[in-house]
Amino acid sequence: MADLKLPRPTDKELEILQILWRQGPSNVRTVNEALNLAKPGEVGYTTTLKLMQIMHDKGLLTRSKSGKTHIYKTLVSEGDAQNQLVDKLIDKAFQGSALKLVMQALGNRKSTASDLNEIRDFLDQLEKGK
Amino acid sequence: MADLKLPRPTDKELEILQILWRQGPSNVRTVNEALNLAKPGEVGYTTTLKLMQIMHDKGLLTRSKSGKTHIYKTLVSEGDAQNQLVDKLIDKAFQGSALKLVMQALGNRKSTASDLNEIRDFLDQLEKGK
């Protein structure tokens, strides 16, 4: 899967990627339905089609023909995409400091005690793993 | 300062905000110079001017005349902006889970031991503060 760069994943592109990550390879219709379920405003079928065609042109998706329809698959893993987005945010808004982002993310919203404990465990594992 | 919504802070807008957060109230020339210092590609003076005018129109900046020039100030605090960006990222890419974002941010880049300890302390404070 590796290191494909999503140059500037747009909002809609991200939504479509999310759907494909969850549903696995899908045709346009399925994606369009999921898109409309998630959000209030309707999105036309051809709009979704066009978006996915563009993503295919950009190399974000592959497709294969199954009968008359195309089945699309993502070429980026969710983790890779998340990492790139986090990197970008750290760079653009947190002076390159992951620590600052983490503190901001934790500080300004309510976390449950079990969430906090989960992070503690995670920190322990990180240090062990060295 | 409070809760002004930056609707979709663009890359350049963010850069300009960063500069204003660091330098404090500034005129266009100063901001333009800082912009060009930070990055390789030149940005024309009128480009910077236009961007700041638009940000003023959008309500992101105020300005006051000092002699012939305008002095611009931000209307959003850095913390507020960071929070909005983090919220958006959590929503768009981490299924609304701050925990997931934090783990991803910590897991996939190297953190120093003192960073990790700082986070532990921070977690302790969070729990105490309840």
Place this chain on the structure above:
DNA sequence: AAGTATATACGAAAGTCTTCGTAAAGGCAA
């Protein structure tokens, strides 16, 4: 075969972001 439903392809419009050229206004110097 004809008709219907579903898919794809294409092109274009509207909106936004970034860029800059050019013109106009204000102040300073000779």
Place this chain on the structure above:
DNA sequence: TTGCCTTTACGAAGACTTTCGTATATACTT
């Protein structure tokens, strides 16, 4: 005053995103 330098204002171009209408192809049904 005349001319130069700095600043602002305006407008428009080019790129990109999202949207959809329309046309064309492909299959299924009767």
